[in-house]
Amino acid sequence: MDTTGISQQSLPSSSSRQEVTFVSSPLPSWQRTRASGLVRCGAAALALFALSACGNIEPWVKPYERQALADPIMSFDPNPVSSAYIDHVYEAREGARGALGSSGGGCGCN
Amino acid sequence: MNDGRSACIHDASVSGANHFRAATLALLSLLAMTLLPLVSDAGVLPEDRADLLYHRYDGGGVTIHGPSLLVRKTMAEKYSVSANYYMDMVTSASIDVQVSGASEYKEERNQYSLGFDYLRGKTTYSVGFTHSDEDDYKAKTASFNISQDLFGDLTTVTMGFSRGSDTVRRRDTITDRIDNNFSEPVERWSYRVGVSQILTRSTIMSLGLEVITDQGYLNNPYRSFRYVDPENDTQYKLATEIYPHTRTSNAVSLNARYFLPYRAAIHGSYRFFTDTWGIGANTFEVGYVHPLKATPWTFEASFRYYDQSRADFYSDLFPSIDYQNFMGRDKELSTFTSKSLHLGASYEFAKTGWRFVKRGTVNLYYDRMQFDYDDFRDARNRSLAAGTEPLYSFGANVFQCFVSVWF
Numbered sequence: 001m002d003t004t005g006i007s008q009q010s011l012p013s014s015s016s017r018q019e020v021t022f023v024s025s026p027l028p029s030w031q032r033t034r035a036s037g038l039v040r041c042g043a044a045a046l047a048l049f050a051l052s053a054c055g056n057i058e059p060w061v062k063p064y065e066r067q068a069l070a071d072p073i074m075s076f077d078p079n080p081v082s083s084a085y086i087d088h089v090y091e092a093r094e095g096a097r098g099a100l101g102s103s104g105g106g107c108g109c110n
Numbered sequence: 111m112n113d114g115r116s117a118c119i120h121d122a123s124v125s126g127a128n129h130f131r132a133a134t135l136a137l138l139s140l141l142a143m144t145l146l147p148l149v150s151d152a153g154v155l156p157e158d159r160a161d162l163l164y165h166r167y168d169g170g171g172v173t174i175h176g177p178s179l180l181v182r183k184t185m186a187e188k189y190s191v192s193a194n195y196y197m198d199m200v201t202s203a204s205i206d207v208q209v210s211g212a213s214e215y216k217e218e219r220n221q222y223s224l225g226f227d228y229l230r231g232k233t234t235y236s237v238g239f240t241h242s243d244e245d246d247y248k249a250k251t252a253s254f255n256i257s258q259d260l261f262g263d264l265t266t267v268t269m270g271f272s273r274g275s276d277t278v279r280r281r282d283t284i285t286d287r288i289d290n291n292f293s294e295p296v297e298r299w300s301y302r303v304g305v306s307q308i309l310t311r312s313t314i315m316s317l318g319l320e321v322i323t324d325q326g327y328l329n330n331p332y333r334s335f336r337y338v339d340p341e342n343d344t345q346y347k348l349a350t351e352i353y354p355h356t357r358t359s360n361a362v363s364l365n366a367r368y369f370l371p372y373r374a375a376i377h378g379s380y381r382f383f384t385d386t387w388g389i390g391a392n393t394f395e396v397g398y399v400h401p402l403k404a405t406p407w408t409f410e411a412s413f414r415y416y417d418q419s420r421a422d423f424y425s426d427l428f429p430s431i432d433y434q435n436f437m438g439r440d441k442e443l444s445t446f447t448s449k450s451l452h453l454g455a456s457y458e459f460a461k462t463g464w465r466f467v468k469r470g471t472v473n474l475y476y477d478r479m480q481f482d483y484d485d486f487r488d489a490r491n492r493s494l495a496a497g498t499e500p501l502y503s504f505g506a507n508v509f510q511c512f513v514s515v516w517f
Contacts, residue, residue, distance in 0.1 A: 003305070009403075057261045057264075061308050068312050069314055071369065072313065073375045073399045073408070074369055074375055075369065076314075076316060079473065079512070081194070081512060081514075082161075082473070082475065084178075084366030085165050088417075092287075094442060095383075095385075095387075095389040095391060095421070095443055096381065096389070098300070098302075098321075098361035098383070099319060099321060099383075100320075
C-alpha cells in the first residue's frame with residue numbers, strides 16, 4: 001500500500017466498489033480542521049504576547065491567600081501513578097486521545 | 111451498517127503534515143519567546159515520593175492486571191529524576207477473539223520510563239523516555255516539556271513535544287510463534303500546550319491542547335472486518351482490516367477545581383476531540399473529594415461520560431470484500447457511549463513523619479465502566495442473519511490499590 005495515502009477515487013474501478021464524491025470546499029476536511037486549529041492557537045499566542053507587554057501584573061490572589069489551593073485535594077493530578085493507568089485504560093478502549101497530561105507507548109488493547 | 115454515504119477517506123499527505131509541524135513549532139517558539147522575559151524568583155519541583163500500585167481490569171472477556179512502581183527524587187533543589195515500571199498481564203477472550211474463531215490468549219507488556227527535570231528560576235525543563243515491550247508490539251517514546259510560572263505564580267504555561275517510534279509484529283495463530291516476515295513501523299508526533307490559572311482563592315482552572323499525528327501501520331494485524339457472504343447473504347465472512355496510514359487528532363480539554371468552605375473539593379472537566387478519520391468525541395467528568403474531618407480518611411467519587419461518532423471507514427458489516435479502500439470493524443472506531451462511576455478511599459498514615467518518611471497514604475479505587483455500542487453487533491451468534499444480531503455492550507470492573515510514601 002502507498003504509505004502517502006490513497007483516496008477512493010484513485011483505486012482501480014470495480015463495479016462493487018463504492019464511488020465517493022469529493023465535495024465543495026477547496027480544502028480537504030483535515031486541512032480545514034488544522035487551519036482553524038492554528039488560527040485559534042495563533043489567537044491564544046497573540047493574547048499572551050499582549051498580556052506580557054503589560055509588565056508586572058499584580059497577583060489578585062496573594063501568596064498568603066492560597067492555603068486552600070495548596071491543599072492536596074486541589075491538585076489536578078494528585079496521584080500520577082493512578083491517573084497514568086486509568087488514562088491508558090480509556091485510551092485503549094476509546095477513539096479519543098490526548099490533552100490528558102500523560103504520555104506513553106504500547107497497546108495492551110487487543 | 112455503512113449506509114453508503116461513508117465518506118472520503120484521506121490520508122494526510124507527508125508535505126501537509128510537515129507544514130503543520132513546522133507551523134506548530136513556530137507557534138511554540140513564539141510562546142516561549144513571549145513568556146521567557148517574565149522569569150523571576152524560583153519555581154517548585156514535584157515532591158519526592160514513591161508509589162507502588164496493583165491494578166486489575168476485568169471486562170468484555172479480558173482480564174489485565176499487574177504492578178506499577180513510580181519513584182521521584184529531587185537533588186540539589188533544582189534537579190528531579192523519576193522512574194516508572196509498569197506491567198500488564200493480559201488474558202483475553204474478547205469478542206474480537208471469539209468472532210475470529212481464535213482461542214483465548216495470554217501475553218505480557220512491560221513498560222519502563224525515565225524522566226529528568228531541571229528547574230531554573232521559574233522555568234522547569236523536562237525530558238522523558240518510555241520503552242514498552244510486548245512480544246508483538248514495541249514502542250519507544252521521547253518527550254520534552256517546558257513549564258513556566260507567570261504573573262506572581264497565578265499562571266503556569268506548559269508546552270511539550272513527544273516523538274514515538276513503534277514496531278508492529280504479528281504472532282502466527284497456527285504455530286503460536288512470532289512471524290519473522292511481518293514487521294511494520296509506526297511513527298508518532300505529539301504537540302501539547304497547556305495553561306493553568308488560579309482564578310480565585312478557591313478556584314483553579316486549566317486548559318490543554320494536544321495535536322497527535324501518526325504515520326505507519328495503524329491497524330491491529332489480528333482484527334478483521336466482516337462482509338456479506340456473496341454466496342449466502344444471511345452469513346458473513348472475515349478479512350483483515352485495512353486502515354489509512356496516517357491519522358492526525360486534535361484534543362482540547364478544560365478542567366476546573368473548586369475548594370468548598372468545609373474542606374472538600376468539587377471538580378469538573380470537558381474534552382472535545384476530533385480527528386482526520388472522522389471520529390468526534392466528547393468527554394465529561396464531575397467529581398467530589400471529601401476528607402473526613404478529624405480522621406485520616408479521604409473519600410472521593412466521580413462520574414465520567416464519553417460519547418463518540420464512528421470513523422468514516424468503520425462499518426459493522428460491509429456489503430462486499432472490496433467495498434471501499436479502507437475498511438475497519440474495530441469497536442473503538444464505532445459509534446458508542448461509555449459511562450464510568452469512580453469510588454475511592456484513602457487512608458493517611460505517618461502524618462507527623464516516621465524515620466525518613468514525611469507521610470504516606472494507602473488508597474483503594476474502584477471504577478465501574480459500561481460501554482454501549484450503537485453500530486457494533488454481537489456477531490458471535492452465527493444462527494442469526496448477518497446484520498440482525500443484537501447490539502454489543504459490556505461492563506468492566508477496574509480496581510487499583512496503591513501505597514504512596516512522601517520522603
